[in-house]
Amino acid sequence: MLYTDERDPGNEMPExxxxxxxxxxxxxxxxxxxxxxxxxxxPLIYNFFEQAADxxxxxxxELEQKNLSELSRLGHFLxxxxxxxxxxxxxxxxxxxxxxxxxxxxxSDLAACLDKIRDALAQARNDTDELRNLMIKYFEN
Amino acid sequence: MRPPxxxxxxxxxxxxxxxxxxxxxxLLVLSPAWRITRASxxxxxxxxxxxxxxIAHELLSFVERHLHPTRPTYLANLAACVxxxxxxxxxxxxxxxxxxxxxxWKARVIPVFDGDELLSLVxxxxxxPLDNSDFESTEPGLTTDDAFRIxxxxxxxxxxxxLDPKGRIxxxxxxxxxxxxxxxxxxxxKHFSLFYSKEDVDIGKPEMELELCLRNGRVEDExxxxxxxxxxxxxxxxxxxxxxxxxxxxxxxxxxxxxERKSTESRLIAAYEESEKLKSDFLANMSHELRTPxxxxxxxxxxxxxxxxxxxxxxxVSIMEESGQVLLQVINDILDYSKLSSGSFSxxxxxVGITSIVTSVVRAIQPSLPPEVHxxxxxxxxxxxxxxxxxxxxxxxxxxxIGNAAKFTDKGAIRVxxxxxxxxxxxxTILTEVxxxxxxxxxxxxxxxxxxxxxxxxxxxxxxxxxxxxxSIAKSLAELMGGRIGYRPNxxxxxxxxxxxxxxxxxxxxxxxxxxxxxxxIRDINAAPVKQPHAAxxxxxxxxINEMLKELRIVSPVKNMLLVEDNLxxxxxxxxMLRAMGFKNVALASNGAxxxxxxxxxxxAYDLVLMDINMPVMDGHQATHDIRxxxxxxxxxxxxxxxxxxxxxxxxxxxMNDYIAKxxxxxxxxxxxxxxxxxxxxxxxxxxxxLDEPRRRPDALCQPTPSVEADNPLELLTGNPVxxxxxxxxxxxxxxxxxxxxxxxSIRPRHGPEKxxxxxxPLNNDENSCSKPIPVWNPESAHEDSRDNDDGLSRExxxxxxxxxxxxxxxxxxxxxxxxxxxxxxxxxxxxxxEAFAK
Numbered sequence: 001m002l003y004t005d006e007r008d009p010g011n012e013m014p015e016x017x018x019x020x021x022x023x024x025x026x027x028x029x030x031x032x033x034x035x036x037x038x039x040x041x042x043p044l045i046y047n048f049f050e051q052a053a054d055x056x057x058x059x060x061x062e063l064e065q066k067n068l069s070e071l072s073r074l075g076h077f078l079x080x081x082x083x084x085x086x087x088x089x090x091x092x093x094x095x096x097x098x099x100x101x102x103x104x105x106x107x108s109d110l111a112a113c114l115d116k117i118r119d120a121l122a123q124a125r126n127d128t129d130e131l132r133n134l135m136i137k138y139f140e141n
Numbered sequence: 142m143r144p145p146x147x148x149x150x151x152x153x154x155x156x157x158x159x160x161x162x163x164x165x166x167x168l169l170v171l172s173p174a175w176r177i178t179r180a181s182x183x184x185x186x187x188x189x190x191x192x193x194x195x196i197a198h199e200l201l202s203f204v205e206r207h208l209h210p211t212r213p214t215y216l217a218n219l220a221a222c223v224x225x226x227x228x229x230x231x232x233x234x235x236x237x238x239x240x241x242x243x244x245x246w247k248a249r250v251i252p253v254f255d256g257d258e259l260l261s262l263v264x265x266x267x268x269x270p271l272d273n274s275d276f277e278s279t280e281p282g283l284t285t286d287d288a289f290r291i292x293x294x295x296x297x298x299x300x301x302x303x304l305d306p307k308g309r310i311x312x313x314x315x316x317x318x319x320x321x322x323x324x325x326x327x328x329x330x331k332h333f334s335l336f337y338s339k340e341d342v343d344i345g346k347p348e349m350e351l352e353l354c355l356r357n358g359r360v361e362d363e364x365x366x367x368x369x370x371x372x373x374x375x376x377x378x379x380x381x382x383x384x385x386x387x388x389x390x391x392x393x394x395x396x397x398x399x400x401e402r403k404s405t406e407s408r409l410i411a412a413y414e415e416s417e418k419l420k421s422d423f424l425a426n427m428s429h430e431l432r433t434p435x436x437x438x439x440x441x442x443x444x445x446x447x448x449x450x451x452x453x454x455x456x457x458v459s460i461m462e463e464s465g466q467v468l469l470q471v472i473n474d475i476l477d478y479s480k481l482s483s484g485s486f487s488x489x490x491x492x493v494g495i496t497s498i499v500t501s502v503v504r505a506i507q508p509s510l511p512p513e514v515h516x517x518x519x520x521x522x523x524x525x526x527x528x529x530x531x532x533x534x535x536x537x538x539x540x541x542x543i544g545n546a547a548k549f550t551d552k553g554a555i556r557v558x559x560x561x562x563x564x565x566x567x568x569x570t571i572l573t574e575v576x577x578x579x580x581x582x583x584x585x586x587x588x589x590x591x592x593x594x595x596x597x598x599x600x601x602x603x604x605x606x607x608x609x610x611x612x613s614i615a616k617s618l619a620e621l622m623g624g625r626i627g628y629r630p631n632x633x634x635x636x637x638x639x640x641x642x643x644x645x646x647x648x649x650x651x652x653x654x655x656x657x658x659x660x661x662x663i664r665d666i667n668a669a670p671v672k673q674p675h676a677a678x679x680x681x682x683x684x685x686i687n688e689m690l691k692e693l694r695i696v697s698p699v700k701n702m703l704l705v706e707d708n709l710x711x712x713x714x715x716x717x718m719l720r721a722m723g724f725k726n727v728a729l730a731s732n733g734a735x736x737x738x739x740x741x742x743x744x745x746a747y748d749l750v751l752m753d754i755n756m757p758v759m760d761g762h763q764a765t766h767d768i769r770x771x772x773x774x775x776x777x778x779x780x781x782x783x784x785x786x787x788x789x790x791x792x793x794x795x796x797m798n799d800y801i802a803k804x805x806x807x808x809x810x811x812x813x814x815x816x817x818x819x820x821x822x823x824x825x826x827x828x829x830x831x832l833d834e835p836r837r838r839p840d841a842l843c844q845p846t847p848s849v850e851a852d853n854p855l856e857l858l859t860g861n862p863v864x865x866x867x868x869x870x871x872x873x874x875x876x877x878x879x880x881x882x883x884x885x886x887s888i889r890p891r892h893g894p895e896k897x898x899x900x901x902x903p904l905n906n907d908e909n910s911c912s913k914p915i916p917v918w919n920p921e922s923a924h925e926d927s928r929d930n931d932d933g934l935s936r937e938x939x940x941x942x943x944x945x946x947x948x949x950x951x952x953x954x955x956x957x958x959x960x961x962x963x964x965x966x967x968x969x970x971x972x973x974x975x976e977a978f979a980k
Contacts, residue, residue, distance in 0.1 A: 024804055030721075031718065051709065073757075076755055076782075077707070080782075081708045
């Protein structure tokens with residue numbers, strides 16, 4: 001991100017690679033009253049992973065039902081919270097799911113859309129797992 | 142007497158030479174080489190030539206000398222006829238040849254063969270009528286000039302013929318034969334209605350045309366006409382009444398076949414329309430694509446201005462930002478134009494406060510004027526307070542026309558005069574005239590003023606920025622609003638008068654106004670004019686975000702917020718941010734329906750609603766709609782997904798007041814909240830309460846601000862209903878409370894439109910200008926929110942904020958708007974301004 005220079009340079013940013021938009025995530029961390037306890041961000045982040053797991057389960061079910069509109073809605077839903085926390089890789093996959101879910105067309109389109117959603121979902125799950133491990137490491141240290 | 146001479150043995154008879162000479166025939170005998178060997182006496186007499194004139198002369202050169210007029214075609218025809226006769230070995234008759242004596246001759250060519258050998262050619266000349274058989278044979282009285290006759294005969298592309306006074310066909314030419322398919326014999330004497338369709342005949346069109354023709358001398362018509370074979374052609378028909386010695390003798394009729402031209406025309410039109418459409422589409426797409434990165438750059442500039450910069454860096458970024466704004470305006474012009482020309486432009490219906498819009502546009506433009514230019518504003522007393530129409534587009538026309546006047550006027554005055562042109566029970570048409578003493582428009586350019594991409598003087602283009610689209614856009618907008626636009630030279634002196642009208646619906650119900658005015662006014666902010674290229678660089682970063690946060694923290698503990706958000710994570714983050722800003726009372730709703738029931742349950746409870754758009758059960762648009770429908774005017778700020786183009790305009794359309802992009806950035810949130818919680822009037826305070834409200838404002842805002850005494854930018858910005866002025870004018874005390882008046886109207890006498898109360902400055906007479914909250918919100922917030930903004934709503938919004946913030950910051954307060962009160966139909970009372978204008 002471009003505008004991080006004005007933020008507190010003393011605040012050491014944990015390394016999450018390209019999973020996380022630092023600006024957004026710092027915004028979350030800043031809301032902690034105690035940087036040791038992380039009473040705000042820690043449960044929030046853990047909640048997110050619960051929400052993500054739950055949403056992925058629902059997505060799997062809707063994939064079986066080939067319910068594109070519901071998939072799009074779920075994609076939008078998780079995109080919202082992942083974007084808020086700055087989890088950009090997950091956000092991007094969710095956006096794919098949301099957009100693909102909007103494309104209700106012919107049968108062949110449907111199959112292609114479902115394929116793309118399946119791929120994006122797998123990617124999102126994978127990224128979520130990786131990020132969860134990084135986050136647990138960060139918060140439990 | 143010549144002696145008889147035997148020419149052959151056998152029966153003796155008269156000399157053959159004698160017979161030849163005495164025969165009552167005009168005969169020539171030619172050698173096989175077409176040289177004249179003999180001419181009969183009759184021939185010599187008739188042609189008035191001597192034997193020497195013709196004997197031994199070559200036929201064609203002899204005839205040529207006697208032609209009148211000298212027409213090569215006569216000779217060619219004669220030669221062809223001889224050739225033909227030779228080829229056929231049989232007599233042939235040539236077409237008539239006119240000689241100088243006003244007679245015409247046809248030659249019967251008789252070839253004489255002996256076996257295969259051509260012995261001689263005998264030409265028997267028969268005198269005929271002049272070669273004007275068509276005219277002469279039927280209307281012998283109509284002698285016309287040879288040239289004309291020949292012309293008519295020769296023309297094949299036009300059917301030219303005469304009708305008798307009853308409409309029967311009297312003559313026929315080659316063109317008519319070709320075009321209509323009838324031969325002369327078939328058609329002569331028939332009525333000309335034969336060429337018309339049955340429908341035309343049934344409605345009596347042919348007769349009608351003759352009647353019209355008699356009345357007017359001529360008649361012209363285009364339409365389908367029919368040939369003999371039933372096929373039709375697209376005809377241009379001109380009928381002319383023909384008189385001889387004052388007596389009507391018939392009609393001349395000229396018919397042209399325009400079928401080909403017509404189909405070419407329609408092909409051309411189709412091609413033109415296609416290319417216009419492609420051009421418009423292209424422009425629209427281009428503008429769209431250009432605008433997205435433009436917004437990105439402008440936002441980045443704004444954020445950059447927020448950082449620690451040296452004064453020099455700040456200057457440069459300001460220049461970038463300003464230039465970007467100018468460029469964005471150009472792009473928006475093009476987009477508007479392409480939308481207008483593709484017909485995809487729509488006019489919204491909203492409350493329009495004519496006077497406040499005019500006043501605020503004038504105020505926005507005035508700072509860009511050099512001090513030598515005096516600005517005068519005349520608002521007719523009978524202007525309606527509020528009408529229904531599209532405030533945004535009305536403002537855009539005003540902005541353009543007044544902006545032009547400002548652009549091209551270096552000294553003198555600009556006078557804006559707004560009045561009611563006409564009205565009925567349902568509508569009223571508002572006329573605005575803008576008179577300037579600028580460079581004026583050359584007569585030659587006046588016709589192209591409203592043509593797209595034309596700037597009247599190419600040499601001025603360099604010194605006057607613009608796309609050349611402004612007036613063309615204004616024209617289309619005026620027309621969309623049921624009005625017109627026009628130009629005339631300034632009658633008094635150098636300069637121009639531009640005027641336009643727009644038709645608005647009247648508002649009948651007072652409660653409508655109260656319900657709408659707040660909302661309409663808020664919409665109106667967004668309709669504020671675009672930034673003038675001349676405006677000073679934006680002082681955007683002057684209001685520090687931390688200052689604003691400090692101010693916000695003072696009021697936040699007592700503010701009641703409603704957060705509408707379905708995603709638990711987002712809810713928590715928003716709550717965290719709000720708490721960090723000191724908000725203690727934040728209610729939650731997880732969908733639109735919950736929000737509506739909470740707000741309706743306590744209509745005055747919340748200071749602001751943060752509204753997610755995409756939610757289950759009921760989305761943010763519907764929720765907003767329902768809240769507004771219940772008459773609750775709580776500020777609603779949409780939290781909208783950044784990527785959705787057009788989403789933000791839609792938020793404003795459905796009745797929200799502002800928007801913030803998701804994911805929500807803390808700084809932006811601070812700005813938006815600061816704007817609505819610190820700087821806007823409380824929606825819960827009715828006009829009555831505001832009347833009695835003690836003048837106070839938060840301490841944090843009490844720092845002295847230049848120009849505040851003379852200025853009331855907020856009201857002009859927002860067009861909000863404000864406290865009617867009580868000291869302003871003699872009529873002021875009589876304002877009824879249930880009719881909120883915009884600031885600009887407060888000086889208007891409510892009673893007695895004939896009464897002139899004198900010149901008063903609406904901007905100087907606000908009774909509580911000192912104690913009003915001063916709008917010092919940072920224009921950047923508008924920047925940030927305006928990305929992906931299709932109609933440039935908040936861009937315009939911001940532009941005006943900036944202008945006004947400029948006044949506040951630089952003390953350049955536009956205090957000198959003269960506002961003589963003028964009654965319609967009466968000249969303005971003399972005033973200083975008036976004199977200034979006349980100078």
